[in-house]
Amino acid sequence: MNRLIVLDTETTGLDVDDGHRVIEIGCVEIIDRSITDNFFHYYINPQRLVDEKAFEVHGLSNDFLSDKPKFSDVVSKLIEYISDSALVIHNAPFDLGFLREEYRLSNMDTSLLDSNRKVYDTLKMARRESPGKRNSLDALCGRYSVDNTNRDLHGALLDAKLLASVYLKMTQGQTSIVGLSESTIKTSKTNPQIISSREQKIIYANKSEIESHQKYFQK
Numbered sequence: 001m002n003r004l005i006v007l008d009t010e011t012t013g014l015d016v017d018d019g020h021r022v023i024e025i026g027c028v029e030i031i032d033r034s035i036t037d038n039f040f041h042y043y044i045n046p047q048r049l050v051d052e053k054a055f056e057v058h059g060l061s062n063d064f065l066s067d068k069p070k071f072s073d074v075v076s077k078l079i080e081y082i083s084d085s086a087l088v089i090h091n092a093p094f095d096l097g098f099l100r101e102e103y104r105l106s107n108m109d110t111s112l113l114d115s116n117r118k119v120y121d122t123l124k125m126a127r128r129e130s131p132g133k134r135n136s137l138d139a140l141c142g143r144y145s146v147d148n149t150n151r152d153l154h155g156a157l158l159d160a161k162l163l164a165s166v167y168l169k170m171t172q173g174q175t176s177i178v179g180l181s182e183s184t185i186k187t188s189k190t191n192p193q194i195i196s197s198r199e200q201k202i203i204y205a206n207k208s209e210i211e212s213h214q215k216y217f218q219k
Contacts, residue, residue: 001031001032002031002032002033003029003030003031003083003085003086004029004030004031004085004086004087004088004120004167005027005028005029005030005081005082005085005086005087005088006027006028006029006030006087006088006089006160006161006163006164006167007025007026007027007082007087007088007089007095007160008025008026008027008089008090008095008156008157008159008160008163009022009024009025009026009095009098009099009156010022010023010024010054010057010058010060010154010155010156011023011046011054011098012046012048012049012050012051012054013050013051013053013054014051014054016097016098016101019048020046020048020051020054020098021044021046021047021048021071021098021101021102022044022046022071022098022099022102023043023044023045023046023050023058023060023065024041024042024043024044024058024060024155024156024157025040025041025042025044025074025078025099025156026039026040026041026155026156026157026158026159026160026161027039027040027041027078027081027082027157027160028157028160028161028163028164030088030164030167030168033168035161035164035165035168039157039160040077040078040081040082041156041157042068042069042074042077043060043064043065043068044065044068044069044070044071044074045065045066045067045068045069045070046065046071047070049062050062050065057153057154058153058154058155059153071102071105071106072105072106072107075102075103075106075108079108079112084117086117086118086119086120087114087117087118087119087120088119088120088122088163088164088167089119089120089121089122089163090121090122090123090137090140090159090163091121091123092119092121092123092124093121096113096114096119099113100113100114120167122140122163122166122167122170123135125170126140126170129170130143137159137162137163137166138151140166140170141162141166144165144166144169144170145169146162146165146166146169148162
């Protein structure tokens with residue numbers, strides 16, 4: 001079973017070094033290239049004010065967040081949910097930077113988050129695939145025909161769902177049919193040995209074929 005977790009966050013501002021915090025986390029599970037209904041979603045009380053510009057992006061107000069759980073209240077559930085699965089994130093350094101700080105503030109080992117864990121950054125993937133083009137999530141939805149008409153504001157769970165669909169379309173054709181790759185490997189290894197062990201067989205023309213051949217060129 002191949003399990004991926006598509007993860008997104010919303011925050012009080014852009015820079016974790018300025019003390020900004022996570023206010024929403026949304027995760028979507030993909031198993032064997034199928035999106036499941038096993039979601040992980042929490043709004044978080046950041047214990048600080050949301051920047052006005054950030055509010056314009058996600059619409060999560062200080063009043064709305066005031067009665068929500070703190071990150072330390074949900075971090076154990078997050079660790080259990082993502083387990084050791086690979087992560088799919090758009091602009092991974094941003095989300096992982098905030099989550100590392102939240103782990104630290106919650107007295108959790110940050111290595112539980114991304115040490116020895118595969119992380120697929122769809123922003124990097126898109127830049128390699130389409131250099132010079134816009135590679136925002138909205139741009140990728142348009143490029144890969146993923147319906148994002150309900151995305152009036154950013155939202156962690158909504159964006160994780162959109163990104164899951166985008167990722168599957170970005171990576172179409174990169175999966176192997178069961179048994180095909182093994183068969184290909186076996187063939188490529190054995191064919192040279194089979195060919196090299198064959199005896200050369202020379203077929204000679206008979207007398208009448210030689211005479212016919214000579215008469216043809218004498219015409």
